[in-house]
Amino acid sequence: MKNTLPTSRRGFLCATAGVSGSFALGIELGGAQALEAAENANKRINIWVEIAPDDTVDIKFARSEMGQGSLTSAPQLVADELDASWEQVRISYVDANEHMRRNRAWGDMATVGSRTIRNSQDYLRTAGATAKAMLLTAASQKWSVPLSELTVNQGIISHEASNRRTGFGSLAALAATLAIPEEVSLKDPSGWHIIGKSVPRIDIPASVDGSQVYGIDIELPDMLHASIAQSPVFGGKVRTFDAEKAKGRRGILEVFTIDEGKALVVVADNWWRAKQALQEVVIEWDNQGNDSIGDAELIAQFTMALSAPEAAALPNNRGDAETALASSKTVLEADYYTPFLSHSPMEPMGATVQIANDRVDIWCSTQNAEGCLVAVANALQRDVTDVYLHRVQAGGGFGRRGGGDEYAAQAALIAAHLRTQRPVKLLWTREEDMQHDFYRPLGMYRLKAGLNEEGKITGWEARIASGSILNQMRGVPLARGVDGPATEGFLHLPYEIADQKQSYKQVNTHVPLGFWRTVGWSQTPFAREQFIDELALAAGKDPLAFRLEHMPEDELSRHILEVAAEAANWSSKPVQGVYRGIATTEPYGSYTAAVVELSVDDSGAIKVHRIIQAINCGHAVNPLNIEAQLQGATVWTLTAAMWGEINISEGRVMQSNFHDYRMLRLAEMPHVEVVIANTGGFWGGVGEPGQAPLLPAFCNALYAATGKRIRKLPLHHFGYRFA
Amino acid sequence: MQLLVNDELYEVDVEDDMPLLWVIRDVLNLKGTKYGCGIAQCGACTVHLDGELVRSCSMPVVAAQGKAIRTIEGLSKDSSHPLQLAWIEHQVPQCGYCQSGQLMAAAALLEKIPQPTDADIEATMTNICRCGTYVRIKSAIRDIAGNYYEVAEAAKSKLEEGGA
Numbered sequence: 059m060k061n062t063l064p065t066s067r068r069g070f071l072c073a074t075a076g077v078s079g080s081f082a083l084g085i086e087l088g089g090a091q092a093l094e095a096a097e098n099a100n101k102r103i104n105i106w107v108e109i110a111p112d113d114t115v116d117i118k119f120a121r122s123e124m125g126q127g128s129l130t131s132a133p134q135l136v137a138d139e140l141d142a143s144w145e146q147v148r149i150s151y152v153d154a155n156e157h158m159r160r161n162r163a164w165g166d167m168a169t170v171g172s173r174t175i176r177n178s179q180d181y182l183r184t185a186g187a188t189a190k191a192m193l194l195t196a197a198s199q200k201w202s203v204p205l206s207e208l209t210v211n212q213g214i215i216s217h218e219a220s221n222r223r224t225g226f227g228s229l230a231a232l233a234a235t236l237a238i239p240e241e242v243s244l245k246d247p248s249g250w251h252i253i254g255k256s257v258p259r260i261d262i263p264a265s266v267d268g269s270q271v272y273g274i275d276i277e278l279p280d281m282l283h284a285s286i287a288q289s290p291v292f293g294g295k296v297r298t299f300d301a302e303k304a305k306g307r308r309g310i311l312e313v314f315t316i317d318e319g320k321a322l323v324v325v326a327d328n329w330w331r332a333k334q335a336l337q338e339v340v341i342e343w344d345n346q347g348n349d350s351i352g353d354a355e356l357i358a359q360f361t362m363a364l365s366a367p368e369a370a371a372l373p374n375n376r377g378d379a380e381t382a383l384a385s386s387k388t389v390l391e392a393d394y395y396t397p398f399l400s401h402s403p404m405e406p407m408g409a410t411v412q413i414a415n416d417r418v419d420i421w422c423s424t425q426n427a428e429g430c431l432v433a434v435a436n437a438l439q440r441d442v443t444d445v446y447l448h449r450v451q452a453g454g455g456f457g458r459r460g461g462g463d464e465y466a467a468q469a470a471l472i473a474a475h476l477r478t479q480r481p482v483k484l485l486w487t488r489e490e491d492m493q494h495d496f497y498r499p500l501g502m503y504r505l506k507a508g509l510n511e512e513g514k515i516t517g518w519e520a521r522i523a524s525g526s527i528l529n530q531m532r533g534v535p536l537a538r539g540v541d542g543p544a545t546e547g548f549l550h551l552p553y554e555i556a557d558q559k560q561s562y563k564q565v566n567t568h569v570p571l572g573f574w575r576t577v578g579w580s581q582t583p584f585a586r587e588q589f590i591d592e593l594a595l596a597a598g599k600d601p602l603a604f605r606l607e608h609m610p611e612d613e614l615s616r617h618i619l620e621v622a623a624e625a626a627n628w629s630s631k632p633v634q635g636v637y638r639g640i641a642t643t644e645p646y647g648s649y650t651a652a653v654v655e656l657s658v659d660d661s662g663a664i665k666v667h668r669i670i671q672a673i674n675c676g677h678a679v680n681p682l683n684i685e686a687q688l689q690g691a692t693v694w695t696l697t698a699a700m701w702g703e704i705n706i707s708e709g710r711v712m713q714s715n716f717h718d719y720r721m722l723r724l725a726e727m728p729h730v731e732v733v734i735a736n737t738g739g740f741w742g743g744v745g746e747p748g749q750a751p752l753l754p755a756f757c758n759a760l761y762a763a764t765g766k767r768i769r770k771l772p773l774h775h776f777g778y779r780f781a
Numbered sequence: 782m783q784l785l786v787n788d789e790l791y792e793v794d795v796e797d798d799m800p801l802l803w804v805i806r807d808v809l810n811l812k813g814t815k816y817g818c819g820i821a822q823c824g825a826c827t828v829h830l831d832g833e834l835v836r837s838c839s840m841p842v843v844a845a846q847g848k849a850i851r852t853i854e855g856l857s858k859d860s861s862h863p864l865q866l867a868w869i870e871h872q873v874p875q876c877g878y879c880q881s882g883q884l885m886a887a888a889a890l891l892e893k894i895p896q897p898t899d900a901d902i903e904a905t906m907t908n909i910c911r912c913g914t915y916v917r918i919k920s921a922i923r924d925i926a927g928n929y930y931e932v933a934e935a936a937k938s939k940l941e942e943g944g945a
Contacts, residue, residue: 329807487819690913690914691913
């Protein structure tokens, strides 16, 4: 396969020869000083590749690192096409300010939707290939030899006939002056030497000695510290407050409200002092009428939406489901419920902002560098090109740091209120984080399907009742009334069913919604893949055989399902007392299947004996990192299945910290076997897909063990726990 | 008030009830120890106090007076602690935020029980990792537990070679 990508339509691959450092610092040097700096500086071959005189290759990374590993895997794509050796590669963040000033030259910075590799791979590989082509052209010119006689391997360019060899460093200055080629050929996967290799993650050494810097770790001279209280009831505002007592405490500078009273802030010389003082501020909140809403009201609202006459049809509807159901031998119907969930990354929200006359500096853990700049620029009503973001690692993200970065805007508002040029660090408590998240939407699903005499599905109906994150968060209108993320999992069934009628009904509540790792795919398979099992059992068939029977021959889900089944030795019975469940899904451009083996004792203690997590993500960039992501996704799924639930009472979140929003711990962690079974030919996501099939596979296994179908989460309400 | 942290004596002027975590982080500026929950649930703030594991977010600084405090910065001078090497070898961290606490917990475990059973590991390693690195934490500890001293010696001589 020859991948040829025209580079002309990729405007951001424009040549920018010269001193990259001047861009990064936002200053221009002049005269002899500039010449000297230019001699010694890295040469920017294109916007992704800089080469130093000592052959070091500096590869730029535009997205964010929050543990998902793409700070390492994205540059692997560039380095491979460049034919560099991985040992000569250094990685640095793209300056978000320069990115904005240059018309978003580095493309999308949002690190969400498992998209860093799958949505960047074409331009990142092309960047490596064009840089290599330019270095080769430079060698050809310098040595006056034909281009066709040059070879490049592991960062060394050679001309065999004249026995000459050189590293990239000596050619970089010349290469940087050349035009970027219009077209380059990308390698066939058989020629990859860094893509597909589990190179160690670049950020890990700093994570074992405490030197990794997260947003919370920023320490600047004369820094002030802020602690914040937002209205416990969503949408509420401060009516009045009494800070008399708080102000008398040591180190307290000021107590005030920001953002039209949506939050109250204490600023001190030390964060703990600010937090302690905040607890002594007496605040009267105006709850804006939202303090009567609780779980019962919300569930009633969603239940009504399940049978509301007006709902939006999904675009993949076909045939006549009603007639098909009417003529079925058996008809099954079931409702499924998934609760609101909090992200709770280990690093709580926060940001540091310093406002000077001519610029604003931010230090912040974010999943979206440009979004963070925009949030702060808007809060201060300044031009985005005045705002500079200092990139740091995020202490987990999972979607929480990719939805508007309101904590960065708050830090900016606090610094502006103080009219100070001193840096101000805002840090939320864990309690603020848990009670002022934007939550994985509550979702309810009503499924109905029929079986014929042969035990095959005749017709299929699905109603999805859930919020729309994009509509609620950003006012994005729904296309024909259907929200994509809420319905993913139903938009393409891997099963051949001629008559399908699926619909979506948006449910708006006062609870803020956000993208939670795996988004709709963390919920919809809970309904879809359990219901498929219900149908299989009603048909008297094996759940694997029943699925395969309904899948087209060319369906890639079939492949991954068979891979998982084989890894689990599905065709042989598990040992006495151990039960299995299986499920398959198609999330984020990948194909995933899971098998769970478990046993349950009379007290409800679940012992998970084995988990198979199988993925076909097309091409694997860093297999060991893929394994890590699927192990992590396993923890997410088991945590959410057993305990995950955000409850609403009197308009506010009832949970507040890890004592009542429980997380899986090491002692409860089962054995996970990750199987990467790639077919090539496409690039799928990796960070999120692991959760999608695991939840229903786990619940299907639980049904096999107990005979009780899990239609509502979390499990601990039904007497279950992990052994 | 005087504090002994990583074998260095510090004089600090803080309230008695300021949690040890915030003194370590914001007064001594040792940022490797993390804040995660503030209620001794998650273990991101784990340090050693006279060799014992404590969750520094919930311990008033006054209680640490006169005791030897060890933080992640004091686990080794050069990332050469066998556990740090094993953490890299096994590619344990994801976001890395909880790993200082995980490493301090594991180090205390191995100092007490050089060859822990799985049950020992499970009993001590109660720190929360939201990324879900548990499988690799367990493998890394198991790996090191069998040959803790050999690995430590090998790491030491490797560093000496590098320095020569």
